[in-house]
Amino acid sequence: MLCGSLVFFLLLANGCSNENSKETMINNMMLKEWTGPYGGIPAFDKMNLSEVKQAIEDGMVMSLKEIDEIANNSEQPTFENTILTMERSGAALDRAFAYYGILTSNMSTPEFRDIQEELAPKISEFSSEISQNKMLFERIKKVYKESKKQPLELDKQRVVNLVYEQFAINGAELDDDSKKRYAEINKELSTLYTNFSNNVLADEEGIVLYLTKGQLGGLSDSFIKAIAQAATDHDEEGKYAISNTRSVAEPFLSYSTERKLRKKVWKNYKSRGDNDDEHDNKEIIARILRLRDERVSLLGYDNYASWRLQDRMAKNPENAMKLMNAVWPAALESVKHEVADMQAVAKKLGDNIKIEPWDYLYFAEKVRKEKYDLDFDKVKPYLQLDKLREAMFFVAGELFKFQFEPVPEGSVPVFHEDVKVWEVSDIVTGKFIGLWYLDAYARKGKRSGAWATTYRSHTSFDEDKTVLSSNNSNFIKPAPGDPVLVSWTDAETFFHEFGHALHFLSSNVKYPTLNGGVRDYTEFQSQLLERWLSTDKVINNYLVHYQTGEVIPGELVAKIKKAATFNQGYKTTEYLSSALVDMKLHMQDDLSNIDIDEFEQSILAELNMPTEIAMRHRLPHFSHIFSGEGYAAAYYGYIWADVLTSDVAEMFAEAPGGFYDKEVSSKLVKYLFAPRNTLDPAEAYRLFRGRDANIDAIMRDRGFPVP
Numbered sequence: 001m002l003c004g005s006l007v008f009f010l011l012l013a014n015g016c017s018n019e020n021s022k023e024t025m026i027n028n029m030m031l032k033e034w035t036g037p038y039g040g041i042p043a044f045d046k047m048n049l050s051e052v053k054q055a056i057e058d059g060m061v062m063s064l065k066e067i068d069e070i071a072n073n074s075e076q077p078t079f080e081n082t083i084l085t086m087e088r089s090g091a092a093l094d095r096a097f098a099y100y101g102i103l104t105s106n107m108s109t110p111e112f113r114d115i116q117e118e119l120a121p122k123i124s125e126f127s128s129e130i131s132q133n134k135m136l137f138e139r140i141k142k143v144y145k146e147s148k149k150q151p152l153e154l155d156k157q158r159v160v161n162l163v164y165e166q167f168a169i170n171g172a173e174l175d176d177d178s179k180k181r182y183a184e185i186n187k188e189l190s191t192l193y194t195n196f197s198n199n200v201l202a203d204e205e206g207i208v209l210y211l212t213k214g215q216l217g218g219l220s221d222s223f224i225k226a227i228a229q230a231a232t233d234h235d236e237e238g239k240y241a242i243s244n245t246r247s248v249a250e251p252f253l254s255y256s257t258e259r260k261l262r263k264k265v266w267k268n269y270k271s272r273g274d275n276d277d278e279h280d281n282k283e284i285i286a287r288i289l290r291l292r293d294e295r296v297s298l299l300g301y302d303n304y305a306s307w308r309l310q311d312r313m314a315k316n317p318e319n320a321m322k323l324m325n326a327v328w329p330a331a332l333e334s335v336k337h338e339v340a341d342m343q344a345v346a347k348k349l350g351d352n353i354k355i356e357p358w359d360y361l362y363f364a365e366k367v368r369k370e371k372y373d374l375d376f377d378k379v380k381p382y383l384q385l386d387k388l389r390e391a392m393f394f395v396a397g398e399l400f401k402f403q404f405e406p407v408p409e410g411s412v413p414v415f416h417e418d419v420k421v422w423e424v425s426d427i428v429t430g431k432f433i434g435l436w437y438l439d440a441y442a443r444k445g446k447r448s449g450a451w452a453t454t455y456r457s458h459t460s461f462d463e464d465k466t467v468l469s470s471n472n473s474n475f476i477k478p479a480p481g482d483p484v485l486v487s488w489t490d491a492e493t494f495f496h497e498f499g500h501a502l503h504f505l506s507s508n509v510k511y512p513t514l515n516g517g518v519r520d521y522t523e524f525q526s527q528l529l530e531r532w533l534s535t536d537k538v539i540n541n542y543l544v545h546y547q548t549g550e551v552i553p554g555e556l557v558a559k560i561k562k563a564a565t566f567n568q569g570y571k572t573t574e575y576l577s578s579a580l581v582d583m584k585l586h587m588q589d590d591l592s593n594i595d596i597d598e599f600e601q602s603i604l605a606e607l608n609m610p611t612e613i614a615m616r617h618r619l620p621h622f623s624h625i626f627s628g629e630g631y632a633a634a635y636y637g638y639i640w641a642d643v644l645t646s647d648v649a650e651m652f653a654e655a656p657g658g659f660y661d662k663e664v665s666s667k668l669v670k671y672l673f674a675p676r677n678t679l680d681p682a683e684a685y686r687l688f689r690g691r692d693a694n695i696d697a698i699m700r701d702r703g704f705p706v707p
């Protein structure tokens with residue numbers, strides 16, 4: 001029902017404005033203004049699958065109409081009548097997308113996936129219509145050029161620069177033929193992305209290994225309880241379900257004594273999207289790569305990576321590769337030592353084996369016990385999800401002056417009974433800042449992993465908009481009445497995602513565009529938050545035993561700290577191999593006959609990848625880079641950001657007040673959180689630190705030699 005782009009405004013005058021849906025537009029709940037308390041909140045309880053398609057389609061029509069009015073304004077283009085009006089446009093569609101996001105990530109169903117597949121190309125067409133609107137771009141360009149002669153206020157200037165650059169790098173200056181092809185490519189890509197992620201999800205949900213009672217060796221009671229419940233949910237009462245997701249596979253691989261089963265679970269998990277069946281992703285990937293390459297060549301770039309990195313903190317693939325190559329050899333060296341330690345343990349236990357990838361986590365646990373006398377099973381009773389959440393609130397209070405209070409029961413609609421909501425306000429002034437939604441538990445139709453998002457971001461250009469932020473994870477829901485005990489890694493991830501939420505909540509930006517995240521920078525704020533988990537104040541007040549209420553013993557904490565660099569060879573190698581393959585893949589010149597498995601293997605061979613370790617995300621299920629473009633040629637961003645993380649953490653550690661130092665934390669919020677993209681990240685970092693970051697701190701953190 002979308003009108004063709006180039007003739008859109010003409011057709012509007014001719015009545016192609018989708019008359020028949022005017023009525024539904026007004027009545028469609030997904031497009032409606034958010035009402036109620038807290039500056040208006042989404043009506044998640046009223047979400048209806050039957051309305052979603054119409055909502056997105058109508059929302060796009062409304063948005064395009066707004067954009068069109070801007071483009072056709074007869075007045076001379078100014079910041080106000082062009083950029084500012086654009087910033088204001090698309091509000092109804094944004095609301096619809098908040099619901100769409102929930103249906104995509106938290107509450108997906110086969111029915112919704114059909115709708116998604118149908119909408120994806122239309123959404124792509126929609127954004128092409130905007131990014132390729134010639135008249136609109138001419139106006140933006142005029143404002144941009146004018147601002148180069150007569151600079152605007154800092155934040156206005158930043159918006160103008162970012163908007164102009166976004167249009168320029170997305171094909172606004174192409175000739176008509178190229179524009180047409182550009183839009184076709186994006187449309188096809190959008191479908192491929194959807195297919196890719198649906199295939200991964202299908203292999204995560206569809207491949208379940210059922211165990212019997214005799215096959216549970218080494219597994220913890222709570223894990224057994226959870227997989228028994230999962231089997232019951234699958235109508236396999238009395239069995240134990242190992243579903244094909246990270247939250248199940250990793251603990252299984254770490255503790256199961258059944259080597260053959262470990263191999264099976266590992267193979268299932270690492271073969272997602274790579275089973276040469278209807279859910280195989282290899283052809284999809286090859287097609288995606290070719291289309292990406294063709295698209296950037298229309299713009300005159302050598303490869304996708306160069307195009308992608310120009311507005312990132314790294315600026316170009318060479319800088320990103322330089323960092324990865326500096327760390328890689330140290331990681332490989334570390335793996336050698338780790339494997340030797342594991343072989344020795346295996347020998348001692350009478351296992352005459354060569355360590356294979358499905359053995360790594362299992363024997364690493366054994367080494368951890370032997371070398372550091374650290375048994376993470378002994379730590380787990382002190383890691384209660386609720387207490388960890390309270391600890392995060394405490395940290396947010398100390399650093400950000402935020403106070404969290406649960407909203408009155410039933411006052412904020414949620415999309416599932418498991419979702420809980422808190423009100424966030426300023427401790428000092430009492431000013432309301434926003435809401436924080438937590439969707440903690442795994443469920444069918446929810447994507448795996450953990451993530452943070454917003455339903456509404458802070459802006460102040462019209463009126464003060466408060467933040468609706470959310471954290472999502474996949475903890476296994478306990479039997480009623482039981483506490484949720486999580487692993488140390490999961491506790492870190494919980495803090496990590498909360499760091500993203502704090503980054504959203506602390507925003508003081510004026511314009512929506514300035515809320516945008518710079519991909520290799522926005523992981524820094526979240527990674528940094530992880531560091532507070534092991535601060536004394538958190539340990540002594542929140543890491544308490546779920547039965548006795550006793551604080552985690554000091555010697556156990558000392559062991560955790562001592563073991564901090566443990567297995568860093570493995571972690572760095574599994575991550576960096578994925579990041580390097582991602583980057584090299586997107587720097588390729590010739591993709592005409594690319595064979596995905598072969599490419600993956602040849603790059604790994606070139607890198608001297610240890611045979612005992614697999615990539616964290618093999619290409620056939622590397623959702624970061626193929627279910628969209630967010631992390632394509634950008635997976636390196638995590639280590640890029642971690643360089644900053646380590647450097648800032650050292651600054652805290654050396655400050656008089658340590659991790660709760662008032663001066664450092666207020667500077668942190670001021671320069672590295674609140675401005676989001678109002679300041680150039682490299683510049684913001686220099687304002688905070690007084691210099692650029694270097695890799696010394698990250699090498700120390702990982703127990704690698706400082707070059």
Ligand SMILES: [Zn+2]
Pocket residue numbers: 496497500523526
């Ligand atoms: Zn993150």
